[in-house]
Structures are given as C-alpha cells and as structure tokens.
Amino acid sequence: MRLTLNIWRQKSPTDQGKMVPYSLDNVSEHMSFLEMLDVLNEQLISKGDEPVAFDHDCREGICGSCGFVINGVAHGPRRGTTVCQLHMRSFNDNDELYLEPWRAAAFPVVKDLVVNRSAFDRIIAAGGYISVPTGSAPDGNAIPVPKIESDLAMSAAACIGCGACVAACPNASASLFTSAKISHLGLLPQGQPERNTRAVRMVGQAMEEGFGNCTNIGECEAVCPKGIQLENIARMNRDYLVGAALYREPQAEGGAG
Amino acid sequence: MALNSRTPSGPIEKRWDNTKFEMKLVNPANKRKYNVLVVGSGLAGGAAAATLAELGYNVKCFCFQDSPRRAHSIAAQGGINAAKNYQNDGDSIYRLFYDTVKGGDFRARESNVYRLAQISVNIIDQAVAQGVPFAREYGGTLANRSFGGAQVSRTFYARGQTGQQLLLGAYQALERQIDAGRVKMFPRTEMLDLIVIDGKARGIVSRNLITGEVDIHIADAVLLCTGGYGNVFYLSTNAKGSNVTASWRAYKRGAYFGNPCFTQIHPTCIPVSGDYQSKLTLMSESLRNDGRIWVPKKQGDTRQPQQIPDAERDYYLERIYPSFGNLVPRDVASRAAKRMCDEGRGVGPSGLGVYLDFGASIERLGQQAISERYGNLFEMYERITGDSPYSTPMRIFPAVHYTMGGLWVDYHLMSTIPGLFVLGEANFSDHGANRLGASALMQGLADGYFVIPYTLGNYLASASLEKVDDSHAAAQSAKSEVTGRIQKLLSIKGKRTVDSFHKELGKYMWEYCGMGRNKQGLEGAVQKIRGLKDEYWQNVNVLGESNDLNQSLEKAGRVADFLELGELMCIDAAERNESCGGHFREEYQTPEGEAMRDDDNFAHASAWEYRGEGQSAALHKEALTFEYVKPSQRSYK
Numbered sequence: 001m002r003l004t005l006n007i008w009r010q011k012s013p014t015d016q017g018k019m020v021p022y023s024l025d026n027v028s029e030h031m032s033f034l035e036m037l038d039v040l041n042e043q044l045i046s047k048g049d050e051p052v053a054f055d056h057d058c059r060e061g062i063c064g065s066c067g068f069v070i071n072g073v074a075h076g077p078r079r080g081t082t083v084c085q086l087h088m089r090s091f092n093d094n095d096e097l098y099l100e101p102w103r104a105a106a107f108p109v110v111k112d113l114v115v116n117r118s119a120f121d122r123i124i125a126a127g128g129y130i131s132v133p134t135g136s137a138p139d140g141n142a143i144p145v146p147k148i149e150s151d152l153a154m155s156a157a158a159c160i161g162c163g164a165c166v167a168a169c170p171n172a173s174a175s176l177f178t179s180a181k182i183s184h185l186g187l188l189p190q191g192q193p194e195r196n197t198r199a200v201r202m203v204g205q206a207m208e209e210g211f212g213n214c215t216n217i218g219e220c221e222a223v224c225p226k227g228i229q230l231e232n233i234a235r236m237n238r239d240y241l242v243g244a245a246l247y248r249e250p251q252a253e254g255g256a257g
Numbered sequence: 258m259a260l261n262s263r264t265p266s267g268p269i270e271k272r273w274d275n276t277k278f279e280m281k282l283v284n285p286a287n288k289r290k291y292n293v294l295v296v297g298s299g300l301a302g303g304a305a306a307a308t309l310a311e312l313g314y315n316v317k318c319f320c321f322q323d324s325p326r327r328a329h330s331i332a333a334q335g336g337i338n339a340a341k342n343y344q345n346d347g348d349s350i351y352r353l354f355y356d357t358v359k360g361g362d363f364r365a366r367e368s369n370v371y372r373l374a375q376i377s378v379n380i381i382d383q384a385v386a387q388g389v390p391f392a393r394e395y396g397g398t399l400a401n402r403s404f405g406g407a408q409v410s411r412t413f414y415a416r417g418q419t420g421q422q423l424l425l426g427a428y429q430a431l432e433r434q435i436d437a438g439r440v441k442m443f444p445r446t447e448m449l450d451l452i453v454i455d456g457k458a459r460g461i462v463s464r465n466l467i468t469g470e471v472d473i474h475i476a477d478a479v480l481l482c483t484g485g486y487g488n489v490f491y492l493s494t495n496a497k498g499s500n501v502t503a504s505w506r507a508y509k510r511g512a513y514f515g516n517p518c519f520t521q522i523h524p525t526c527i528p529v530s531g532d533y534q535s536k537l538t539l540m541s542e543s544l545r546n547d548g549r550i551w552v553p554k555k556q557g558d559t560r561q562p563q564q565i566p567d568a569e570r571d572y573y574l575e576r577i578y579p580s581f582g583n584l585v586p587r588d589v590a591s592r593a594a595k596r597m598c599d600e601g602r603g604v605g606p607s608g609l610g611v612y613l614d615f616g617a618s619i620e621r622l623g624q625q626a627i628s629e630r631y632g633n634l635f636e637m638y639e640r641i642t643g644d645s646p647y648s649t650p651m652r653i654f655p656a657v658h659y660t661m662g663g664l665w666v667d668y669h670l671m672s673t674i675p676g677l678f679v680l681g682e683a684n685f686s687d688h689g690a691n692r693l694g695a696s697a698l699m700q701g702l703a704d705g706y707f708v709i710p711y712t713l714g715n716y717l718a719s720a721s722l723e724k725v726d727d728s729h730a731a732a733q734s735a736k737s738e739v740t741g742r743i744q745k746l747l748s749i750k751g752k753r754t755v756d757s758f759h760k761e762l763g764k765y766m767w768e769y770c771g772m773g774r775n776k777q778g779l780e781g782a783v784q785k786i787r788g789l790k791d792e793y794w795q796n797v798n799v800l801g802e803s804n805d806l807n808q809s810l811e812k813a814g815r816v817a818d819f820l821e822l823g824e825l826m827c828i829d830a831a832e833r834n835e836s837c838g839g840h841f842r843e844e845y846q847t848p849e850g851e852a853m854r855d856d857d858n859f860a861h862a863s864a865w866e867y868r869g870e871g872q873s874a875a876l877h878k879e880a881l882t883f884e885y886v887k888p889s890q891r892s893y894k
Contacts, residue, residue: 137386144397
C-alpha cells in the first residue's frame with residue numbers, strides 16, 4: 001500500500017518544529033508500524049536526509065519506550081496496542097497519517113517524536129516502592145495474599161510507563177500512571193506500612209512536575225495499551241485523602257545510641 | 258596470564274558460606290568513601306545498584322534507555338526458578354543444581370551453579386517483600402508451574418510478564434536509593450570505553466545520548482551489567498538497543514571473553530515475514546506445556562493445517578523423544594525444528610516454520626482454561642500475524658534469544674581486569690552451553706542482590722587503590738579515543754546505511770554460526786566478516802552530528818563492535834571441535850543426529866584475550882571439573 005505520512009520534525013527542544021509530509025510506497029500489511037518507519041528512515045538516509053527520531057526498544061509492547069500520536073490517538077487506532085505492536089493491516093491504501101510526539105508540559109520534546117519522560121521516574125522515586133532492603137525479607141509464603149487482591153495488584157502493576165495516558169488527557173494528568181503504582185502496592189499486605197505516605201508523596205510529586213488534575217474524562221483508560229483501569233484513580237484518591245488527613249512530619253528522637 | 262577462577266573447595270553446599278565468611282568486610286563508615294559505577298539497569302544492574310547503595314556505597318548507574326525501568330530484562334515472559342519445593346514434589350537445591358549443570362551440557366562451573374541454586378530461594382523472598390505480584394493459589398500461597406521440561410514445578414511467575422514485574426521490583430528499589438541521594442542515575446547515557454589504571458578498572462568514558470557530551474567517570478570499581486549480545490545476528494528476540502559495546506570495550510582493554518560462540522536459539526518464536534523485519538518475537542516456552550508441535554508427514558504439503566488429518570501429521574518431538582515429548586530443552590527442540598524444515602516439511606510461506614497446535618488442549622480443557630493460561634500471548638500472536646491461535650495452529654520457528662557466552666569471570670564475578678565485575682547475561686555465566694528456561698531472571702538477580710554485595714566489598718577492602726582523577730593520562734587518552742572514533746564514523750560519509758551492514762552480518766552469523774555450524778562454513782564466515790568490517794569503515798553513511806540525539810550514530814558504534822565480535826564468535830565455534838548444548842557442530846553428531854560432546858578434549862571454558870588490532874586473539878582454557886554431577890550423554894528420549 002501507499003501512505004502519506006505527516007511527521008512532526010523538531011531538531012532540538014528549543015527548535016520550533018513543524019509537520020513535514022513524506023510519501024511511502026510498497027508498505028506491506030505485515031510490517032509493524034515501526035518497521036514501516038524503519039523503511040522510511042532507510043530511504044531518508046539514502047537521500048542524505050536525517051532519519052526521523054523515535055523511541056523504541058523491545059518492540060514487544062512491554063518496555064514502554066515507544067509511543068506517539070497517530071491521527072490524534074495515542075498509540076494509534078488499535079485498542080490495547082503499543083505502536084510497536086500495531087501492524088500496517090490496521091491501515092488502508094492511500095491513507096494519510098499524522099504523527100506527533102506526546103504533548104504535555106511535563107514531557108518536553110527532545111527531538112522529532114522523542115520526549116523526555118523522566119518526570120515519571122521522579123514520581124516513582126517519591127514513594128512508588130516498598131522499603132525492604134535486600135536480605136531482610138521473610139519467607140515468600142509467610143504472608144498469604146488473597147488471589148483476588150493479588151490479581152488486582154498484578155493488573156495495576158502491568159503499567160509500562162509509556163505516557164500515553166498523559167498524552168491523551170486534556171489536562172495532561174499523570175493520574176492513571178501514578179494511581180497504577182499506588183494501587184499495585186496498596187492492594188498488597190506488604191505495601192500497607194507506607195500506603196498513606198506513599199499516596200501523599202507521589203501525588204505531590206506529580207503536581208510538582210506540572211501534570212494536571214484528573215477530571216474523570218477517561219481518555220487515559222481508552223488509550224492505555226495495558227488496559228489500566230480508572231478505578232485505580234479512585235483508589236489513589238482514597239489513599240491520598242486518608243494520607244493527607246493523617247499526615248505527620250517524621251519525628252526523630254535522639255538517644256538511641 | 259593464567260586463569261584463576263578462585264573456585265573454593267570443600268563440600269559444595271558449604272563453599273559459598275565459607276567464602277562469604279572468609280571475605281573481608283568494608284567498615285560501614287567507610288563504604289560511602291567508595292565510588293562504584295554500575296553500567297546497565299536491568300535485573301543484575303538495577304539489583305546491584307540498589308543493594309550497594311543500601312549498604313552505603315556511592316553509586317552511579319548508567320543506562321542507554323530513557324529510564325532504568327526499560328532495560329531488556331523487562332521482556333522476559335515465563336518465570337523464575339527457585340528451589341523452594343513449595344509443591345512438595347521432590348525439588349531441592351541439589352536438584353536445581355543438578356538440572357542446571359546437566360541442562361548446560363556440562364560446560365558450567367559446578368561451584369557457581371550450586372551457589373545460584375542456593376540463592377534462588379532468597380530471590381523469591383526478596384521479590385515478594387518488594388510487592389512483586391507473583392501468581393497465587395486461592396489460599397493465598399504462591400503458585401508454581403513446571404517450565405521448559407523440568408520434572409518439578411519450581412517456576413514462579415507473574416502472568417506472562419515475570420521479567421517486567423521483577424525488573425520493576427529492582428527498579429523501584431533503585432528509585433528509592435536515587436531519592437535518598439545514594440545513587441546518581443544517568444539515563445540515556447552509553448558507556449563507550451573502560452578506563453584502566455595500573456592494571457585495575459578505575460572508570461568509564463560515557464556519552465550523553467541527548468547532548469553528545471563525552472564524560473569521564475572515575476571510580477573504585479566498575480560493574481558491567483549490560484546484558485547479552487544476541488543482536489549480533491541482527492534478528493533476535495533482544496530489544497533493538499541491546500548491544501555488546503560495553504563488554505567489547507572491556508575486552509579490548511584486557512578482559513577475556515568467555516565462550517563467545519555459546520548462543521541460545523529459542524524454539525518458539527514467530528517466523529520471519531519479510532526483509533523489513535526488524536526483530537523477532539518470542540512466544541513463551543510455557544506454551545509447549547499445552548501445545549503440540551507438528552509438521553506434515555509429506556514434504557511440500559501446502560494444505561491449510563486444519564485440512565491435514567491427524568494421521569498425516571508428524572508430532573515429531575513426541576515421536577523422537579517419547580519421555581519428554583514437546584518439553585525437551587530448548588537446544589534440542591530448536592534443532593529438531595530445523596531438521597524438519599531442512600527435510601522440506603516446514604510450513605508457512607517461507608517453509609521455515611512448524612505448527613504449535615492447541616486444538617487438543619482446547620478440546621480437553623476448554624477454551625476458557627487455555628485463555629486463562631495464555632490469553633495475552635495468543636493476543637500478541639494475533640496482533641502480529643493476523644491469525645488466532647484458538648482456531649489456527651501457531652506457526653513458530655527458532656530465533657536467537659540469549660547468549661550464554663560473555664566476559665569471563667571468576668567465582669567472585671570479577672573479570673581478568675581487577676576491579677571490573679561482570680553480572681547477569683553479560684558474563685559467561687552459570688548456564689554452560691545451554692540455559693534452561695526461567696534461569697536467566699534467577700541468575701541476574703542472584704548476581705545483583707546476593708553475590709556482588711559480598712565480593713565487591715572483599716575486593717575494595719583488600720585492594721590498594723591510588724587516588725586518581727579525570728586528569729589522569731589513561732582517562733584522557735580513553736576519552737580522546739572515544740571522540741576520535743565518533744568523528745571517524747561521521748566523516749566516512751559512504752553509501753551504505755548502518756542497518757544494511759548489520760543485516761548482512763546477521764545473515765552470515767545465522768547461516769554459519771547459528772543452529773548448525775561446521776568448520777568450513779565458519780572459516781568462510783570469518784573471511785566474509787573481515788571483508789565486511791573493512792568495507793564498513795570505508796563505506797558506511799552516518800548522517801547528522803555528534804552533539805545531539807543521533808540514533809544512527811549510536812547504532813553505528815554498536816554495529817562496529819558487533820562486526821568484531823561476530824568474527825571472534827566464528828573463531829571460537831571453529832575451535833570447539835565438539836557439539837554441546839546450543840553449539841552444534843555438524844561434524845560431531847551421533848548417528849541419530851544428537852549432539853556429541855568431547856569431554857576428553859573440550860571440558861573447558863574458552864577465554865579469549867585481545868592482543869591488538871590485526872593480531873589474532875589468544876585462547877586460554879579454564880578446565881572444568883565435575884565432582885558431583887558426572888558428565889553423561891544428555892538423553893531426553
């Protein structure tokens with residue numbers, strides 16, 4: 001098939017950037033979307049033009065590196081699918097496609113379709129963990145976990161941190177991402193000691209990064225390639241509320257030594 | 258230099274405990290005075306960086322991805338082994354040790370493997386405490402499954418995403434240390450050289466992939482946790498960014514490369530569909546628990562699979578290996594698939610594929626049960642191929658998946674350069690000539706969480722390290738070599754793209770150093786690869802500049818190193834005149850076509866020493882002794 005691709009080209013974070021049209025022939029329906037871009041890039045290099053920069057790594061839909069907006073939809077038209085797993089059979093001959101990077105103040109563009117998502121790492125660093133130094137764990141079966149809770153935790157933990165939820169949200173909110181981690185850990189008995197402070201710190205960090213608030217629109221869930229559900233946001237709000245009400249500054253009293 | 262593996266003696270179950278006790282300790286107050294560089298943030302690197310920071314060391318951690326959470330460990334699907342014996346089915350540390358030594362076709366070090374089996378139980382405890390959501394039974398206990406032909410159920414799993422969940426556990430522990438200020442993280446940063454001062458590893462040269470800045474990082478020890486080199490084949494199940502550069506730079510600075518030809522070809526991957534193919538997708542080995550593998554009995558049978566009656570199908574694994582059937586180890590299953598295709602009985606448009614059929618299981622257990630077990634994998638298969646495995650048998654073919662070879666390390670995980678430690682898939686590992694399923698996650702985490710914290714401390718406590726800084730001549734010359742190489746790549750301005758060279762290299766590797774190898778082919782491949790390398794440095798076209806995000810330039814440096822590695826792999830494969838595990842030399846097979854080991858002449862690990870441009874590498878041998886698991890012909894019949 002033959003495609004017209006309008007791709008966002010932006011040389012650097014400070015560059016203005018613009019859409020540039022390309023046409024591509026002989027696209028096979030068996031190609032993945034990124035393989036189609038590989039073919040375009042090989043042609044561009046042969047002509048002496050710089051190839052289009054895009055993030056990608058595993059190409060199996062699990063590392064979360066890839067992602068951009070295709071015709072206004074994060075990760076493109078197929079539900080529950082990252083762009084690396086999207087195949088060209090989802091498109092038709094003579095389609096015209098518009099490819100843009102994630103747009104959000106907290107995700108500045110690095111180059112072309114590549115954005116900086118380090119804000120997500122800082123949200124995790126603010127509390128998205130269970131503090132258990134290596135070696136201090138009890139036996140794996142010491143604490144039974146009901147299967148239902150364990151399965152719910154797993155569903156939340158499936159988040160790949162790609163950022164599509166932010167790109168799709170009119171508020172550029174990171175609530176789905178943040179709540180997925182808060183839910184995953186908060187549903188497990190191991191996560192209880194830090195449950196409230198975790199929510200307060202992570203939500204606070206998301207605000208500080210410049211992500212917007214959640215207004216229950218649900219675009220995030222619609223584009224999430226891993227099917228992370230809105231109910232996680234409700235859990236996050238509950239933990240945040242309880243955490244904020246009970247919040248105490250940590251106090252250290254001297255004299256232990 | 259003679260290889261000293263520092264393998265302890267005494268009863269095998271006491272070796273690690275005794276070694277730990279004998280090791281020197283670093284005073285808690287002194288740990289923060291030591292700087293440690295961890296290159297790579299996967300299971301080995303993430304676990305090591307987090308654990309060392311918890312102990313109090315000053316850690317810098319590097320990854321080329323935009324976040325440490327994206328390391329390729331994330332893609333592991335099936336599970337992680339541990340000798341917990343929660344299922345009461347006869348498992349034990351000794352049995353996991355035994356299975357791993359045998360599965361590795363007697364080419365691994367017994368002491369290392371035993372330690373790995375011992376530590377396996379601690380890994381599960383640690384991961385559960387971190388909140389890794391392993392599958393559970395209704396009573397709330399951890400679930401297990403049998404995996405990859407093991408006779409016991411010792412594999413722990415988190416749906417089909419075990420690697421992701423274990424990596425996120427390590428990543429979260431790492432982020433906690435980053436927040437605490439004990440780890441400084443350098444994402445989108447690639448290691449391009451190792452700095453060796455007075456014979457010891459003292460730092461690295463890195464390139465910031467966004468700004469192009471080339472920097473020197475001086476430290477007291479360097480840990481390479483940079484994964485495997487399967488991408489030398491161009492097409493593999495590895496992530497596109499996975500590369501050998503960090504290991505290769507260390508090799509060229511004096512670290513020996515162990516068993517480079519030992520690669521694992523995984524039997525269940527989606528077949529290649531065209532020239533544009535950029536990578537191969539693994540379908541978890543767990544599928545073989547319920548899927549039956551077959552090809553038509555007739556050559557060139559082009560009927561749809563549903564139209565081929567049972568009597569005209571050859572369930573060849575069940576036929577040849579009646580006791581293990583579809584669950585034979587990976588190397589055996591891969592070679593059998595190749596034989597079927599070589600006989601002209603392969604399926605699909607290219608003839609390079611076999612069927613993996615769930616029809617019988619769906620009939621027996623119902624679609625619901627199969628969907629609960631493999632739903633996400635079936636969906637992935639359908640997304641890629643357009644066919645639903647519920648109604649049409651999957652088509653699968655072997656693909657490069659893992660490299661057992663890597664930098665040679667001693668029992669302390671230290672390479673032949675003092676102060677350079679190598680962890681996880683990057684080292685030549687505990688898997689011998691073939692890795693069993695669900696053992697890679699185990700090894701990466703064992704090295705990172707539970708081995709390196711002890712052995713690194715012992716090194717630092719006993720090494721006398723002079724104070725050096727960036728201005729040291731060795732650091733400056735390494736840096737200028739790196740910038741010179743980058744400028745050279747950009748200045749060639751030839752006619753061929755980096756990918757076109759990489760694809761050509763991959764073709765040679767797959768054809769001559771893949772599932773079947775022979776001396777003549779390997780020797781020819783060495784010549785072809787040398788020619789390709791010469792052309793590369795005259796005719797590659799790398800556009801753009803060195804001072805911004807330039808993905809072609811990143812690839813160009815990596816492919817340059819793959820070209821050199823490919824040659825060494827072929828040399829190593831030609832040198833090893835036997836068949837063992839994933840290394841199948843066509844000249845050395847039994848009349849039934851099974852691998853024929855030569856324990857009299859090849860019961861050793863090969864460690865290659867770099868001796869300079871244009872010189873051939875020198876081979877050193879570490880003899881392997883088997884006191885506990887006596888070498889025998891692996892038989893899965």
